[in-house]
Amino acid sequence: MSLAAATMVGMAVTMSYILGWANRAFHVDVDSRVEAVIDALPGANCGGCGYVGCSDYAEAVVAGKAPVSKCTVGGDSCAAALAGIMGVEVAQSWPYRPIVHCGAHYDDRLDRAEYHGEKKCSAANLVAGVQGCTYGCLGFGDCERACEFDAIHVIDGLATVDYEKCVGCGACAKACPRNIITMIPFKYERMLAVTCSNKDIGDEVKVVCKVGCIGCRACSRFCSLFHMEENLPAIDYDKYCGDFMEELSKAVQKCPRKGLVLMGKPSPRDQEAVSDKTLPRVIEADFKTTVDDTEWWG
Structure with a gap:
């Protein structure tokens, strides 16, 4: 008994010494x-x-x-x-919030096929012919499932951001396989955006969508913040400021497809003005399909 007890005490002392040495030898100072x-x-x-x-x-x-x-x-x-x-100063910055570059609900899509595969955008994006517009929102809710703040939901087939809850984490943008959700700097409570990602020519867009951009360039003629890229208008958000509000207003009025829409959290005055109406939904989309990331063999 005495030998066993002495052995245990000796082992305890030895291990304590080793652990103490290791703590000093491998200690890393943390700021x-x-x-x-x-x-x-x-x-x-x-x-x-x-x-x-x-x-x-x-x-x-x-x-x-x-x-x-x-x-x-x-x-x-x-x-x-x-x-x-x-001990530093905060440089001027703006919160980033998501914009969904599609404004087509189910009834706006003219060429749809019944889909029987896995109900995920990432899966449907690999299947040809799910809908005529290969650029538009698929509506299976990958973005909705990715959001931990319950700030985006699929409503009538279209991903819709709840800006009251959105914190700008960007999870929805990362989850979208078509990259039609883009994070932009919100310099104001509401920002103008383009609700379309279709780069096809106007006649082809009209065949598949009631609200898709037809590339008429009306917006760029009335407002210098717009420039055209592959049949789509893009807004220069670096220059976006109050000085252009009159030009932006004219561009919105002249858009034949009503695809230029204010996005964000409406003020009480905005809400009162449209209390009996359904607000439409509104940047340049960085569109791609999953095929763009596919590694081809053979």
């Missing part, structure tokens, strides 16, 4: 600001900042590898808190 930044972040771990999670972003901020304003969930108040911890 106290990292913990402070983590505490100031909302802890959503959504990845909207481009980092794996809040702790990864916090380390990047302290290391000087990331700005303090990249947390889309925390917003301006979070950026100000991080700036205070880091």
